[in-house]
Amino acid sequence: MTRGFKEKLGEGGYGSVYKGKLQSGRDIAVKMLSKPKAGGQDFMNEVATIGRIHHVNVVGLVGYCVEGTKRALVYDFMPNGSLDKYISTNNNSIVTLTTARGTIGYVAPELISRSIGAISYKADVCSFGMLLMEMLDLKRHEVANEENSSQYFPYYIYDKFNKGKEILVDEKKMARKLSLVALWCIQTNPIQCPSMSKVLEMLEGEGEVEVLEVPPQPIQSQPIVHQMMGSSMAFSSDSMALLENSVDNPIEVYICSD
Ligand SMILES: Nc1ncnc2c1ncn2[C@@H]1O[C@H](COP(=O)(O)OP(=O)(O)OP(=O)(O)O)[C@@H](O)[C@H]1O
Numbered sequence: 001m002t003r004g005f006k007e008k009l010g011e012g013g014y015g016s017v018y019k020g021k022l023q024s025g026r027d028i029a030v031k032m033l034s035k036p037k038a039g040g041q042d043f044m045n046e047v048a049t050i051g052r053i054h055h056v057n058v059v060g061l062v063g064y065c066v067e068g069t070k071r072a073l074v075y076d077f078m079p080n081g082s083l084d085k086y087i088s089t090n091n092n093s094i095v096t097l098t099t100a101r102g103t104i105g106y107v108a109p110e111l112i113s114r115s116i117g118a119i120s121y122k123a124d125v126c127s128f129g130m131l132l133m134e135m136l137d138l139k140r141h142e143v144a145n146e147e148n149s150s151q152y153f154p155y156y157i158y159d160k161f162n163k164g165k166e167i168l169v170d171e172k173k174m175a176r177k178l179s180l181v182a183l184w185c186i187q188t189n190p191i192q193c194p195s196m197s198k199v200l201e202m203l204e205g206e207g208e209v210e211v212l213e214v215p216p217q218p219i220q221s222q223p224i225v226h227q228m229m230g231s232s233m234a235f236s237s238d239s240m241a242l243l244e245n246s247v248d249n250p251i252e253v254y255i256c257s258d
Pocket residue numbers: 009010011012013014015016017029031059075076077078079081082101102103106
């Protein structure tokens with residue numbers, strides 16, 4: 001499928017991604033999980049969740065693969081690659097946590113420390129806020145070196161915002177609005193973080209930037225790895241299984257061998 005993992009597309013918090021092709025000729029991206037957990041429960045939960053999402057803006061999960069200890073997710077191949085290629089010069093802040101995975105700074109704080117709050121849809125609002133920051137080209141200064149990359153990005157941004165540096169000196173109305181909205185999205189406390197519809201309202205609103213409330217300073221906390229919430233789906237064996245999607249597309253299962 002990947003011709004011996006010949007073409008590496010990139011690497012994220014989950015592991016490496018390789019280009020592949022199905023027998024039908026369809027191009028795919030195979031994400032090999034770097035540290036799959038024994039039982040495979042988390043993996044199957046992820047497959048069940050991602051497989052249910054069908055949206056024009058979300059890359060489709062074509063199938064998954066389980067063989068021995070190997071776990072892989074098979075996605076549609078996106079020929080234009082990752083958005084970060086266009087909006088950032090850096091991708092060195094990848095971190096794999098014991099349970100939650102992702103790129104630090106992009107994953108919501110509650111995914112890192114459960115003491116902050118329950119994991120909810122607000123975690124995606126946080127990631128959206130980080131994307132807005134990237135679009136404002138603010139992140140590249142922050143992740144310039146290994147030491148900085150471990151610092152929680154929102155604190156840095158808020159500091160700059162508060163001191164009126166960089167963000168506020170930008171005279172462009174839209175840039176200022178994006179900055180404010182982004183700072184609301186990345187609020188450490190998920191309760192203070194707006195819903196996505198509120199985010200849209202703020203972005204699309206005709207009003208002046210000044211009418212938007214300035215977000216409170218995020219609460220500083222040390223990233224602590226906690227256990228993820230209980231799994232809702234049991235995975236009993238390593239054997240192949242066809243997982244029926246709740247919509248009409250079945251998720252297919254592939255053999256991990258290349
Ligand atoms: N479906 C795809 N089609 C083409 N390239 C892909 C695809 N999925 C991933 N890639 C490439 O692999 C890289 C790593 O992707 P991956 O989804 O593992 O991590 P990420 O989204 O960058 O970070 P995170 O681990 O936080 O989700 C991407 O930056 C991209 O270059």
